[in-house]
Amino acid sequence: MRKTVIAGNWKMNMTPSKTTEFIKALAPEVAAYNKADIVLCVPFVNIPAAVEAANGTNIAIGAENVHFEPKGAYTGEISAEMLVECGVKYAIVGHSERRQYFGETDETVNLRAKAAIASGLTAIICVGETLEMRESGITAEIVAIQTKKALAGISKEDLAKVIIAYEPVWAIGTGKVATTEQANEVCAIIRDVVAGLYDKASADELTIQYGGSMNAANAADLLAMSDVDGGLIGGASLKVADFTTIVKAAQ
Numbered sequence: 294m295r296k297t298v299i300a301g302n303w304k305m306n307m308t309p310s311k312t313t314e315f316i317k318a319l320a321p322e323v324a325a326y327n328k329a330d331i332v333l334c335v336p337f338v339n340i341p342a343a344v345e346a347a348n349g350t351n352i353a354i355g356a357e358n359v360h361f362e363p364k365g366a367y368t369g370e371i372s373a374e375m376l377v378e379c380g381v382k383y384a385i386v387g388h389s390e391r392r393q394y395f396g397e398t399d400e401t402v403n404l405r406a407k408a409a410i411a412s413g414l415t416a417i418i419c420v421g422e423t424l425e426m427r428e429s430g431i432t433a434e435i436v437a438i439q440t441k442k443a444l445a446g447i448s449k450e451d452l453a454k455v456i457i458a459y460e461p462v463w464a465i466g467t468g469k470v471a472t473t474e475q476a477n478e479v480c481a482i483i484r485d486v487v488a489g490l491y492d493k494a495s496a497d498e499l500t501i502q503y504g505g506s507m508n509a510a511n512a513a514d515l516l517a518m519s520d521v522d523g524g525l526i527g528g529a530s531l532k533v534a535d536f537t538t539i540v541k542a543a544q
């Protein structure tokens with residue numbers, strides 16, 4: 294059976310000291326919950342504080358991005374090896390904010406995912422349509438293309454190091470959540486695409502998250518859907534009580 298993964302994406306929020314405070318408060322709240330893997334993806338500079346605070350807990354730490362080259366003249370970038378040495382286990386790749394504001398393309402998403410996996414990280418690959426795409430009726434095509442391009446050259450064995458997050462761009466940070474049916478429908482489409490690329494058994498094992506205004510009030514309904522295997526949570530992952538409620542909703 295595939296894993297349920299509840300992951301926070303802090304985006305550009307929190308400082309190292311606030312990170313420590315947050316994780317110290319969260320850890321006892323979620324300590325008894327073992328039905329879902331719990332991940333916090335935090336800004337690079339908060340990683341050492343996060344790893345230290347999460348040590349000995351059931352919370353794993355992730356990064357919000359990773360560069361595709363192992364090292365070199367890439368000012369401002371962070372390699373997978375650096376992350377691994379810091380104790381990071383996951384890296385978000387291809388978030389829509391990076392696609393939208395930082396020139397991320399399907400090709401660089403693929404390169405970053407491969408680099409993450411090669412170093413032993415689990416890549417949380419984000420896909421999702423804009424409102425304009427949804428209204429044009431091309432959501433299925435868009436997420437299929439993004440999924441195929443992101444997974445190009447990734448072996449069936451390495452799929453165990455992949456999570457796909459379906460994040461409709463129109464639902465991110467807008468308070469506009471996809472309906473449970475919309476979320477489940479697109480997660481199932483992604484699973485079908487993966488079955489076509491690999492095989493059904495591999496697709497059935499793949500964790501596919503929903504992200505986009507998931508919160509304490511709507512998480513249980515979204516997570517109850519057959520093809521939604523977790524959440525990638527922005528705003529609500531910045532509040533201990535809300536994130537705890539979402540973790541508990543995954544039980």
Ligand code: 13P
Pocket residue numbers: 302388460464465466467468504505506507525526527528529
């Ligand atoms: P919100 O939960 O704030 O809508 O953000 C979702 C997201 O982008 C997670 O990666």
